[in-house]
Amino acid sequence: MxxxxxxxxxxxxxxxxxxxxxxxxxxxxxxxxxxxxxxxxxxxxxxxxxxxxxxxxxxxxxxxxxxxxxxxxxxxxxxxxxxxxxxxxxxxxxxxxxxxxxxxxxxxxxxxxxxxxxxxxxxxxxxxxxxxxxxxxxxxxxxxxxxxFRQKQITSSSTVANSSTVASSASEIITNDLRPLTAHLDTIPFPDMGGNNMVHITGDKVNCCDPQVSSISYEMSASRGCPYVCSYCSSLNMKRLYKGKGPFVRQRSVQNTMEELLMAKSKMKNLRMVWFWDEIFADDEEWVQEFVTAYKKEINLPFNIWGHPLKIKKNIMDMLVDAGLHQIVVGLQHGSPRIRKEIYFRPETDEQIIEMSKVLSEAKVPEVIFDLILDSPFESVEDLEMTYHLCMKLHKPFKLQMHGLHFLPGTDIEKVAVRKGVLSWEDLKKQQNRPIEEQYRSFLWWTHTGSHEDRERAYWKIMIYLTQFGWTSRMMPVFQRDLFKRKPELMNILRTSANGWNLMRRASRKALMKLGLT
The missing domain is CATH 3.40.50.280 (Cobalamin-binding domain)
Incomplete structure (x- = not known):
């Protein structure tokens, strides 16, 4: 054959x-x-x-x-x-x-x-x-x-003058059942890397090579699946599709994880960093203990992970930092308990978030990044003010990544938006079908135009952004809301400060991207 x-x-x-x-x-x-x-x-x-x-x-x-x-x-x-x-x-x-x-x-x-x-x-x-x-x-x-797939059907639909039957074709969509999830991830071969079967097209050029090999960072997953059900994420609906088809969250063995890393290390001569793209990095103490022992001995490179406020444990963080943990990204998503619970389906409380930040601070994780999803049609000025006050209580050091809410097709956040009347299905389609340049347009959350509420929203977003910096957070009590109302010119000062810091961070991030570090 x-x-x-x-x-x-x-x-x-x-x-x-x-x-x-x-x-x-x-x-x-x-x-x-x-x-x-x-x-x-x-x-x-x-x-x-x-x-x-x-x-x-x-x-x-x-x-x-x-x-x-x-x-x-x-x-x-x-x-x-x-x-x-x-x-x-x-x-x-x-x-x-x-x-x-x-x-x-x-x-x-x-x-x-x-x-x-x-x-x-x-x-x-x-x-x-x-x-x-x-x-x-x-x-x-x-x-x-x-x-x-579409399966064509032949139907006899009409009779012409000579009494012969004319066959017309139609089609129906056939959706076959899903195979059960692979329970033992170790049985899956490692991702293909370094072969001569790859080309890279970008910048109007073709490079006949695997771009991974020349990078200084390696991306991998030591697990699959997420235990949580956030409304804006595809994980919830993937879980529904696979209901009854095996455990959704699965973990590779430490040995199998190390073997892939050793493969990568042997092929990537400039390897300097490992990125674990697990939905949430393992918090099982036995697995982590085995991992850090093997990682320090066989790999010994800085690595980055994703975490969750309810999965951060002191003993786990201490071990991971000792093994080379450089960065952890944790989704807070909002400081309003209402937004977190009713809109984003997030179960954690303010108290749990603050305690989590204390654990990361005491563990001395070199870089702690908290994600926030702001700029959504669900939030009020009061919700943004709550986010500011929560950020002021977080233990430093940390950095903030502030994102606008994107309505990913097929996720529950779409249904929430329509049910609450903030967007129609037509509005959602328009947003989702915008050109890529618009999808990733600059997040100008420090600008303000229009109504008094627009200016207040911009004000609180700037205040939230500045909470990550030590010197600005100490000055925050000076810039409280009543003072803002009496002295609107402070808005220009704060916006200029936030804009400057953001531009510096973007320039730094761009430089890191060129190096393959982000």
Missing amino acids: KKFKVLLIGLYNSKALGVRYLSSVLQQAGHEVDIIYFKDFNSLNASSPTEREYELLLEQIRKSAPDMIGLSVMSSFYIEVAKEMSRRIRQTFSETPFIWGGVYATLIPDESLEYCDYLMRGECEEAILELVEAFQGQRAFTNVANLT
Whole structure:
């Protein structure tokens, strides 16, 4: 039988873990795989592909001559790019099956199927092998787990003058059942890295290499799944899809995690940093103890993790810092208990958040970053004021990352917005289908125009931002709300200060991005 060749495309992600995992699984089964990493991710200067980059993409597909093309569509931030790319690929390679996969495709399957021939939902390391078997004629497409596709139906619908029956074709969407989740993650091969089967298209150029190898940071996950159900995150609906199909949160063994890191270390001569992209890094004491012992001995590099206010434990943090923990990012999301509980489905209290910050401070984690989701249609001026007062109580040092709320398609936050009457479904669609440049536009939360309430919102956002700096937080009592009302010119002083600090941070972040550190 002719060897089957698959081309996989990672969009706005040159490290694309999902694509790399699928590539390894396919190659392990004896299939041939090419990978195209198309466009780099840069939230500071997001841009749509140029005509030249689209031309280079089509040229590389011709050169690969695949039997199947797969596109990973993870985020709605670049959905318009994904649609345009898909239109060009299907128009140019109409005889080659074109498949969408990823979180967006999983949560919005019917709409996604308008832009591809087949769609794979959920975790597909095993299911993609079944799909290849179907294309090779070894199984029916209706027997491919995780697959959604249109099946043509032939119906006898009318009779013409010569009494012959005219057959008309229609189609129905077939959605196959999801395969149970892989319980033992150690059975999945490591993500593909360093082969000569990869190209990187960005900046109007093609680089015939794996961009991961030349980076100084390695990204990986030691687990899959999240125990929480935040309304703005896809995890909640993924959990619903996989209900009854095995444990949602799964942890790799320390040995398997170390083996992948050692592989990366052997291939990446400039490796300086490890990023763990687990939804929440492990808080099991036995696992962490084994991890830190092995990590210090075999890897011994700074590493970054994600945490949750209810998962931060003193003994765990002490061990991780001793092993090289450099940065932890923890989502606070808002200082208003109402927003956290009713809108974002977050269970933690102010007291638990403050205690968590104390643990991180006492553990001397070098860099603590707290995420806040502000600038949403749900919050009032009073909610922002609560966020300011909470930030003033947090133990230093810490940095704040302030984001606007994005309504990810298929998440519960959409339903909350419509149910509370703050946005319609039409409004949501307009927001989600904006060009990528608008999706990542500068977060100008320190500006203020319009009504008195607009100015007050801007004022409190500036105050929130400045709480992370030691010298400004000591001056905060001077800038209380009553003084702001009496002396509006203070707004210009505070805005100038916040703007300056933000520009400095953005410049620093941009420099780190060029070095591959963020």
